[in-house]
Amino acid sequence: MIVDGIGQESCSPGFRGCPFINAAAEYADPDHPVRLVVDAHRRWFKQAIEDFLGELGLTDSSDAPVEHGAETPVWTVRNKIDLQRPSRPLDQSGGQPGFEISAKRGDGLPDMIAALVGFAQAYFGGGEGGLIGRTRQRKLLQEAVASLGRSIEVVGEGEELAAEELRAAAHSLGRLLGRVDVEDVLDVIFREFCVGK
Numbered sequence: 001m002i003v004d005g006i007g008q009e010s011c012s013p014g015f016r017g018c019p020f021i022n023a024a025a026e027y028a029d030p031d032h033p034v035r036l037v038v039d040a041h042r043r044w045f046k047q048a049i050e051d052f053l054g055e056l057g058l059t060d061s062s063d064a065p066v067e068h069g070a071e072t073p074v075w076t077v078r079n080k081i082d083l084q085r086p087s088r089p090l091d092q093s094g095g096q097p098g099f100e101i102s103a104k105r106g107d108g109l110p111d112m113i114a115a116l117v118g119f120a121q122a123y124f125g126g127g128e129g130g131l132i133g134r135t136r137q138r139k140l141l142q143e144a145v146a147s148l149g150r151s152i153e154v155v156g157e158g159e160e161l162a163a164e165e166l167r168a169a170a171h172s173l174g175r176l177l178g179r180v181d182v183e184d185v186l187d188v189i190f191r192e193f194c195v196g197k
Contacts, residue, residue, distance in 0.1 A: 073119070077112065079103055103159050109152075137176055144172040 009015060016022070020038045027034040075097050082102035097115055101108035132138045151165035 075099065075115075077101060081107060103155060103162065106152075106155055109155075140172045140176040144169045144176070147172065 020041050023034050024038045027038075029035060030039075073096060076099070078098070078100045080102060081100045082105050099108050099112040099115070101112055103109070132141060147165045147169035151162040151169065154161040154165065
């Protein structure tokens with residue numbers, strides 16, 4: 001709901017970016033009156049989101065323990081450690097792994113990726129390789145792997161580039177697992193049924 005609204009606004013014609021982010025970039029002095037307004041808006045928006053999520057029974061994992069069943073793994077990931085070192089350590093109660101990463105610089109990512117690979121091998125069984133017999137499935141997996149590789153390569157050039165590659169990988173995996181989105185349906189309709197296309 002909120003993300004969809006932001007996405008629609010961001011993709012609308014003439015959109016020039018968030019005015020608050022633009023103002024913060026143009027007025028770097030934290031004591032400038034414009035920056036004070038930007039900071040007040042950020043605090044208000046953060047509180048509004050926290051209140052909304054609180055009504056849904058969701059809380060910030062840094063403030064409250066995550067309750068989960070014994071069989072459900074919950075990994076805590078703290079991002080943006082390049083901006084500020086956190087004042088308190090990650091809660092790793094119950095032996096669940098926790099990671100402190102910087103998506104921008106790549107700090108902590110190799111450890112987290114290695115843990116994910118280890119978990120996947122243990123969960124799915126790493127003794128023998130899976131057989132992918134269908135060309136379509138193989139192609140989608142290859143696309144996902146290529147996108148993931150590119151996301152790691154470009155993370156130093158800008159996190160938006162890495163995010164786009166991760167989105168492409170998720171799209172390929174979604175298609176592999178049967179997730180269908182509106183664009184896929186429209187593509188088939190216009191390609192197969194529309195005269196003159």
